[in-house]
Amino acid sequence: MEKIPVGILGATGMVGQQYIALLANHPWFEVRYVAASPRSAGKLYSEAVGGKWNATRGDLGGTSRLDAASLIVEDANDVTKAAAAVKRGDCAFVFSALEMGKDEITALEDSYAAAGIPVVSNASANRWTSDVPMLIAEVNPGHADIIPLQKKNRGWDKGFIAVKPNCSIQSYMTPLWALLQAGYGVQRIIVSTLQAVSGGGYPGVPSLDIVDNVVPYIGGEEEKTEQEPLKILGSIQGNSFVNAPGPKISAHCNRVPVIDGHTACVSLEFGAKKPSIDEIKRIWTDFRALPQELDLPMAPNQPIIIREEPNRPQPRKDRDAEKGMAVSIGRLRPCNVFDIRFVAVSHNTVRGAAGGGILNAELLKAKGYLG
Structure with a gap:
């Protein structure tokens, strides 16, 4: 099976690093786009994380670096860069591990979805948005079925937002x-x-x-x-x-x-x-x-x-x-x-964060919403 290219927003943070480590050898997904704060933008991912690599799974100097270490970090605030990555086939959807104010995250995740980029989020900003599913795959997988209604409500074509809980x-x-x-x-x-x-x-x-x-x-x-x-x-x-x-x-x-x-x-x-x-x-x-x-x-x-x-x-x-x-x-x-x-x-950073987000993305793919 050809792997689906994915992006990570907030890729240099604690949860973003865990996404990088867990996705290193994933059979379905491959990290091809990383974005973080403006101060990290323009750097190699390996340079941007430097001495603050703290993911408990995987070593940046080992095999887990193959997916992301040589990628150039983009500015997560610049949705047009992600849209360009989608156009050239380097990103089908993004995992959001953004670390900023709630209102900023809400607006930014909405912007990605409006640009046609599905967002599978770890952030808390959209958990209480009335048409956004908050998923634990084993508990409420049927909540993903609100996604067509969410897209219709917002006038979005391909983009949507799904989140995981705290x-x-x-x-x-x-x-x-x-x-x-x-x-x-x-x-x-x-x-x-x-x-x-x-x-x-x-x-x-x-x-x-x-x-x-x-x-x-x-x-x-x-x-x-x-x-x-x-x-x-x-x-x-x-x-x-x-x-x-x-x-x-x-x-x-x-x-x-x-x-x-x-x-x-x-x-x-x-x-x-x-x-x-x-x-x-x-x-x-x-x-x-x-x-x-x-x-x-x-x-x-x-x-x-x-x-x-x-x-x-x-x-x-x-x-x-x-x-x-x-x-x-x-x-x-x-x-x-x-x-x-x-x-x-x-x-907490696997089941409760990046691993739970990846499982949600797998569920969404299995239900036909990704891929």
Whole structure:
């Protein structure tokens, strides 16, 4: 199969680097266009990232450099450069890992889509746009079907925008969805996240603030953690999304001195129908969601992994499970206040960022929206 040429906006940032590393040997996609801030424009990609190569997967000096190191970085603000790349066959769509103000990102992603360039975004700017799908491939793949309506609403021909949700909810949304699909309604959730420093980008939290410390505040994270699941669990009505009425979620989000891997401590309250612990384990172990015939390269074979050890999961030991795309769950037990409680770990810059974006692009290709 001839690979589809793709571009990366924000290619020099933490998430952009992860895209470069994960796409280095991708069977469907090939990085042929990179763009970043004006200060990086005009440089070789290898020069632009220089000493700040921080992707946890791949070495810029090794095989992962083949796709991107020799590319010239363009100015991400210059949509005409990307449009020219599309015209000459070097870019069919872009991954957005832009790091700038929300309004700036919204306007820029809209400009790319209006220019006929599909945008698969990691940024938060368009997550609450009423006709933009916020996708977790295993949970709400049907939300992609709003794309024709989005294009019609905006008068766009080939371009559109699809986004992935915040990294902080990846550890519990798939397990939650598996239970809902099995017929067990969840009424309330309390979640405390212990979030890795890589989630704050590079250079991130100053060392004197995070070493030997826990920072109990991450701007905007608790609101995202509490609200984004409602759109993901919602439905398309007319030309826009309508949020699900529940579950109610209360979140505490903390920054901890871990490089990669977000941990979530979760308590769930069910409705009248309550599963046993053994039934929950069966549901999570059997959960697949994505049809095997799609054969999406980034999709985990086992999306939810149950750990029986009393001290697992742990970020350092479990974040890379299933190419960094699985959720590892342990300490599943009864809760004295709600019904059950558990601890979950997911890789924030893979499953929660670049890997999740790539999986969304694979899903969109499989559904006929890309390629």
